[in-house]
Amino acid sequence: MxxxxxxxxxxxxxxxxxxxMQRRIAKRQVRxxxxxxxxxxxxxxxxxxxxVLLSVVIxxxxxxxxxxQVSLEVYFDPLVIGAxxxxxxxxxxxxxxxxxxxxxxxxxxxxxxxxxxxxxxKQRQLRxxxxxxxxxxxxxxxxxxxxxxxxxxxxxxxxxxxxDFYLRQRARSVEPLPMTSLTTKAATWLNRLQDENLTRRSxxxxxxxxxxxxxxxxxxxxxxxxxxxxxLTVTIAIAFPVGLASAIYLEEFAPKxxxxxxxxxxxxxxxxxPSIIFGLLGLAVLLNVFHLPRSSPLVGGxxxxxxxxxxxxxxxxxxITAVPHSLREAAMAIGASPIQVVFHHxxxxxxxxxxxxxxxxxxxxxxxxxxLLMIGMVAFVVxxxxxxxxxxxxxxxxIFLWADNxxxxxxxxxxAAILVLMLFLFAMNGLAVYLRNxxxxxx
Amino acid sequence: MTTNVTxxxxxxxxxxxxxxxxxxxLAFASRTAGTFQSRATFxxxxxxxxxxxxxxxxxxxxxxxxxxxxxxxxxxxxxxADAPQTALQRQQFFVQIANILDGRAVIPPTPQxxxxxADYNDYLMLSRTAIGALSLFSCxxxxxxxxxxxxxxxxxxxxxxxxxxxxxxxxxxVAVLTTFAIVLSLVFxxxxxxNLVPISDLLGLQWNPQSSLSFTSQEDLGSYGxxxxxxxxxxxxxxxxxxxxxxxxxxxxxxxxxxxxxxxAFAKPMLEILAGIPTVVYGFFAALxxxxxxxxxxxxxxxxxxxxxxxxxxxxxxxxxxxxMSSLSDDALAAIPADIKDGxxxxxxxxxxxxxxxxxxxxxxxxxxxxxxxxSRAIGETMIVVMAAGLAANLTFNPLESVTTVTVQIVxxxxxxxAFSSAKTLSVFALGLILFxxxxxxxxxxxxxxxxxxxxxx
Numbered sequence: 078m079x080x081x082x083x084x085x086x087x088x089x090x091x092x093x094x095x096x097x098m099q100r101r102i103a104k105r106q107v108r109x110x111x112x113x114x115x116x117x118x119x120x121x122x123x124x125x126x127x128x129v130l131l132s133v134v135i136x137x138x139x140x141x142x143x144x145x146q147v148s149l150e151v152y153f154d155p156l157v158i159g160a161x162x163x164x165x166x167x168x169x170x171x172x173x174x175x176x177x178x179x180x181x182x183x184x185x186x187x188x189x190x191x192x193x194x195x196x197x198x199k200q201r202q203l204r205x206x207x208x209x210x211x212x213x214x215x216x217x218x219x220x221x222x223x224x225x226x227x228x229x230x231x232x233x234x235x236x237x238x239x240x241d242f243y244l245r246q247r248a249r250s251v252e253p254l255p256m257t258s259l260t261t262k263a264a265t266w267l268n269r270l271q272d273e274n275l276t277r278r279s280x281x282x283x284x285x286x287x288x289x290x291x292x293x294x295x296x297x298x299x300x301x302x303x304x305x306x307x308x309l310t311v312t313i314a315i316a317f318p319v320g321l322a323s324a325i326y327l328e329e330f331a332p333k334x335x336x337x338x339x340x341x342x343x344x345x346x347x348x349x350x351p352s353i354i355f356g357l358l359g360l361a362v363l364l365n366v367f368h369l370p371r372s373s374p375l376v377g378g379x380x381x382x383x384x385x386x387x388x389x390x391x392x393x394x395x396x397i398t399a400v401p402h403s404l405r406e407a408a409m410a411i412g413a414s415p416i417q418v419v420f421h422h423x424x425x426x427x428x429x430x431x432x433x434x435x436x437x438x439x440x441x442x443x444x445x446x447x448x449l450l451m452i453g454m455v456a457f458v459v460x461x462x463x464x465x466x467x468x469x470x471x472x473x474x475x476i477f478l479w480a481d482n483x484x485x486x487x488x489x490x491x492x493a494a495i496l497v498l499m500l501f502l503f504a505m506n507g508l509a510v511y512l513r514n515x516x517x518x519x520x
Numbered sequence: 521m522t523t524n525v526t527x528x529x530x531x532x533x534x535x536x537x538x539x540x541x542x543x544x545x546l547a548f549a550s551r552t553a554g555t556f557q558s559r560a561t562f563x564x565x566x567x568x569x570x571x572x573x574x575x576x577x578x579x580x581x582x583x584x585x586x587x588x589x590x591x592x593x594x595x596x597x598x599x600x601a602d603a604p605q606t607a608l609q610r611q612q613f614f615v616q617i618a619n620i621l622d623g624r625a626v627i628p629p630t631p632q633x634x635x636x637x638a639d640y641n642d643y644l645m646l647s648r649t650a651i652g653a654l655s656l657f658s659c660x661x662x663x664x665x666x667x668x669x670x671x672x673x674x675x676x677x678x679x680x681x682x683x684x685x686x687x688x689x690x691x692x693x694v695a696v697l698t699t700f701a702i703v704l705s706l707v708f709x710x711x712x713x714x715n716l717v718p719i720s721d722l723l724g725l726q727w728n729p730q731s732s733l734s735f736t737s738q739e740d741l742g743s744y745g746x747x748x749x750x751x752x753x754x755x756x757x758x759x760x761x762x763x764x765x766x767x768x769x770x771x772x773x774x775x776x777x778x779x780x781x782x783x784x785a786f787a788k789p790m791l792e793i794l795a796g797i798p799t800v801v802y803g804f805f806a807a808l809x810x811x812x813x814x815x816x817x818x819x820x821x822x823x824x825x826x827x828x829x830x831x832x833x834x835x836x837x838x839x840x841x842x843x844x845m846s847s848l849s850d851d852a853l854a855a856i857p858a859d860i861k862d863g864x865x866x867x868x869x870x871x872x873x874x875x876x877x878x879x880x881x882x883x884x885x886x887x888x889x890x891x892x893x894x895x896s897r898a899i900g901e902t903m904i905v906v907m908a909a910g911l912a913a914n915l916t917f918n919p920l921e922s923v924t925t926v927t928v929q930i931v932x933x934x935x936x937x938x939a940f941s942s943a944k945t946l947s948v949f950a951l952g953l954i955l956f957x958x959x960x961x962x963x964x965x966x967x968x969x970x971x972x973x974x975x976x977x978x
Contacts, residue, residue: 351900
């Protein structure tokens with residue numbers, strides 16, 4: 078425009094400013110904005126999914142983390158327990174306390190509370206409002222303090238999962254859904270208990286202190302967390318040294334030949350093999366050829382180590398390549414041998430990158446389910462595993478098992494377990510990012 | 521347990537030798553002036569390693585051959601009539617013995633088996649003690665010999681570093697061995713399966729494996745046509761790609777071409793979170809929320825939607841693959857030099873025109889490779905389909921119906937408790953082999969396309 082005298086430019090700028098051209102430009106810009114909005118929509122769609130997923134998990138997990146209890150006046154009848162505070166220390170007394178019929182104590186306490194219910198059938202219905210865990214809770218109390226025998230105590234005891242759900246619905250003043258397992262009669266009893274302030278909700282500590290159970294209110298994730306911990310211990314014990322060593326070899330010592338090419342292609346391929354195939358490998362080789370214990374963290378750990386090995390190798394190689402060559406030359410110039418150069422200088426410098434790669438690999442292994450199904454870690458394990466060769470399950474497998482369970486209360490347990498798993502994963506990924514940002518040197 | 525004790529004792533002995541050799545070298549060094557072949561620590565390491573070597577050899581040899589030797593000895597003690605005839609019977613015989621020794625016998629054992637179990641146990645105990653004693657003795661002897669023979673001229677450093685280099689090489693072979701083990705175990709078990717079921721049966725249209733009790737009978741093995749499994753896998757993969765490819769590609773384009781720094785700083789970690797969610801969580805979400813929602817939506821249109829529809833599983837799987845697709849497309853777009861983009865802008869093109877007419881054609885091989893990798897990932901994905909897709913092998917291309925996939929069948933056939941050598945469980949390895957070949961082909965194709973058609977701008 079500045080040189081409007083030039084006939085050529087003025088002609089083209091006139092064309093440029095013509096109405097037809099302006100319309101065309103506007104149209105093109107509209108198209109550009111539409112394209113941009115499309116891209117933004119794509120990103121927001123992914124974000125929306127995360128929000129929906131997290132909100133579903135969290136809203137379902139929160140009720141699973143609290144549990145309804147009822148206060149009952151329990152009379153620790155010495156006749157029912159079969160021991161008195163004086164005989165409790167003897168072997169016979171202790172055995173009696175362990176095997177006593179605490180169900181009867183609870184039944185008597187309920188019958189005293191609901192003295193107006195005399196029909197045995199109704200009384201049985203009343204008893205089903207209590208969790209089977211209430212009996213175990215009484216046993217623990219008596220075992221801890223035998224002076225309770227012969228006294229009357231008011232004790233907070235767990236309600237069953239159906240009763241728990243009903244009370245929660247009532248608290249939200251939602252009209253409770255008609256439920257097959259909870260009759261209207263039972264509902265009125267629960268209403269009475271709640272109106273007399275004899276029920277409460279408290280944080281569900283048991284969820285973090287127990288293994289799996291058939292009863293949702295007694296099922297916990299400690300067993301699965303321990304199983305995951307043991308499995309990951311095996312995984313890191315194998316994958317980290319082997320992965321680091323192969324990365325060092327491939328970056329620092331490997332000659333340029335066909336064999337090394339095959340190794341490199343092979344590592345990249347291994348990273349893309351579906352995880353379930355590693356489970357089949359574990360089944361065919363570790364279980365059927367080497368006869369290692371089925372369902373154990375040992376086998377699970379080895380399988381996951383083979384699976385995460387490529388991740389760790391690739392990350393470690395990237396970290397080692399990033400260390401500048403001058404560092405190696407300086408070390409060699411003062412007489413370090415190639416091994417000393419690598420282990421005294423290159424690897425320590427590359428460590429932040431290697432560690433963050435390893436942690437990401439471990440996070441991957443922690444969330445993995447499919448290969449563990451293949452080697453039998455889906456067993457119903459009540460006990461908290463204590464050793465590498467005991468039957469165990471891991472957190473994601475526990476989620477899979479609970480998700481299969483149709484009971485509503487298990488959906489809440491599943492969500493709570495997912496929440497715990499995701500917290501672990503976030504923590505691990507956060508640690509990896511922190512290590513990378515805090516300790517990595519930019520050369 | 522005895523092996524653990526042996527290893528622990530051997531390590532203790534090696535540590536003692538390390539300290540002895542190092543101390544000796546240090547003492548020499550302090551008394552004599554001048555230069556030395558190696559530093560004292562290397563002398564220690566060398567003697568310790570020499571002491572450890574025979575233990576490793578003994579334990580490795582025994583781990584490889586010990587069981588076979590014991591089994592042969594046990595069988596030799598057995599009367600000829602009682603001895604198992606075929607290889608399979610032999611295998612079952614020793615599985616039974618292992619069960620008895622573990623204290624979890626299922627079938628009440630015959631006296632012969634019980635006697636063999638006792639023999640087996642005796643040999644096992646004897647061998648463990650013998651191997652333990654032998655390896656500890658040789659550990660001690662080798663260590664002592666190395667200690668006696670080492671002097672200041674021993675090239676300890678070179679030797680130790682040689683051993684370390686060999687260890688590094690061995691570690692890098694682990695990955696190769698893993699691949700070999702995968703291929704060999706899949707092929708070997710698949711061949712056992714094809715002994716029972718002819719390979720041509722795989723092309724059938726019916727998938728209905730039956731567990732037959734008698735191992736040899738051919739009649740009631742069921743049918744093993746994998747066509748419905750493949751069609752189901754492809755159907756779900758197709759739905760997943762319909763979600764993942766447009767969203768992943770568009771978000772990569774938006775993040776690289778349009779988004780500002782702050783938006784990217786928020787969106788990139790968001791996609792990483794999506795990538796980090798375990799698949800079992802996606803599966804739970806698909807089964808609990810998405811599948812019923814799809815069903816309700818279908819019903820409101822008057823459509824009959826199966827409660828485990830391929831659509832629901834495919835949708836969630838697609839969401840799972842978005843970050844994968846997005847980051848691979850991102851790489852493909854980033855590989856194009858800025859000059860080309862600037863040239864397009866200089867000609868007056870809008871960003872959308874630049875992307876569509878310049879960047880996408882240039883990045884096409886990379887994006888196509890990304891799609892292939894995403895497909896390979898979707899084919900191998902397990903948990904989402906196990907939790908949200910069906911079990912019945914329907915041969916259909918209607919996404920509203922329930923279909924099953926290769927991975928679902930692998931999980932379902934193996935999680936039940938059954939005899940390992942039945943055709944039903946062996947078929948899992950044939951499925952695994954097919955899955956492995958499919959994903960490998962996809963990956964190889966992706967690599968080939970990227971290498972063959974990539975424009976090089978230098």
